[in-house]
Amino acid sequence: MIKKTFVGLLKPRLEYDILSATHTEPEIIPAPKKVTILSGTSFERSDAVQLKVGDKVKTGQKLVPVIDSEDYVISTVTGTISSISNYTGNFGRAFTSITIDTDDTEEIDEKFGEICNKPDLANAVDFLGSVPGGLPLKILNDPEKSINRIVIYGMDKDLLMTTTQFVVKTRTDLIIKGIGILKEITGIENITMAVPSSLMHNANKTGADVTIIDKEYPSALPFMIAKEVLGDYVPAGRSLEDMGICLISAEAIASLGAAYTEGKIPVKKVVEIVDKDGSKKYVSVTMGTPVSDVFKAFDIKVKDKDRVIVGGPMTGSSIYSVDYPVQADTDAVIIQDGSKVETVSDYPCINCGECVRICPSKIQVNILVRFLEAGEYQEAADAHDLYSCVECGLCSYVCTSKMPVFQYIRLAKYELANAPAEVEAEEETEAAEEENA
Ligand code: SF4
């Protein structure tokens, strides 16, 4: 819900949607004819790919697409691999895309079932890295991170969405099981659930400490939750993990509980669909299902200029093709009518200060944006608080000139995060070329 305040004299108040007491169960969409699964590693040469077109796979089977890579995906259907290719995501991020044609009869891969009677971190890391909700098992398994506190968020991070709250409300038993397993496999006892006040009753049942999240945006964003839990901001440039905190979604914890209780890897994700008229429904959908199949199930037609957003309106990403697959962290898909889409402009900043007034991190966004527009990312980080940004998107939302400020910020952080790796890779290639010369 968005409440505009008195003609621009005060900040607009953006409130999170709260799960309705009369919510409906998700509509179950059957496994589609094809799924597409994205693995976090791309390949340079086709002989680096160890899967082949024509390979048969079972539901829950672990697939390692690229030789010598630690990245794996779990097949969410039973079928035959029909294509393997590189895929470029936001900001040029590279993936391997695996398409599987679904068989009529489902077979469950037994490997996880054979070892799940003894839960431990090693087998969780081996099999549960891409369950619905996304478990950050690499972080929990990283000895350099020294995680000593787990915070489970039971509140949706963005506006319009209630998927996470829905999971807390309807899967409390699985969350209780998941927390028990998490304690067993990590040895971490310090577990907090962060929920809106309406879900305090469910959170109390889990035995975790409970923190109430304010209903005003952006209080459910990771850094804001950390502030609530720690009583102070995470210093600029430090991550939650640097502070010993691992943030995990309630759905991921429920998936962990379900995996060890049922002896199989969950492959269905709860997603909230927000239609052009604002109406919403939950679906339970096989991960890897194209967004187009989800829309088809509800007779939602996508026209030219309509905008489809994966995630929420403030922090989500527009997708350019409805072939895009539902992934472990796809909590919502929003479709906006083309006639109502607000486009960004190429007007310059007029120094109105709206972004500065609304920024929860008190950043001089009007100054920062100048360095970002010029591509001076390191200067933006060193001298203009780029890393204090909690990525709420409010600056873009209020920008008088409709500048894509938040997109600049994300791009800058992405470029800086990947710069050392690129430089290293270039140096390695140069060294190899010199050696071969
Ligand atoms: S996204 Fe914009 S408003 Fe939000 S913290 Fe970052 S700079 Fe501030």
Ligand code: SF4
């Ligand atoms: S809101 Fe937009 S136009 Fe106004 S100061 Fe910020 S960046 Fe500039």
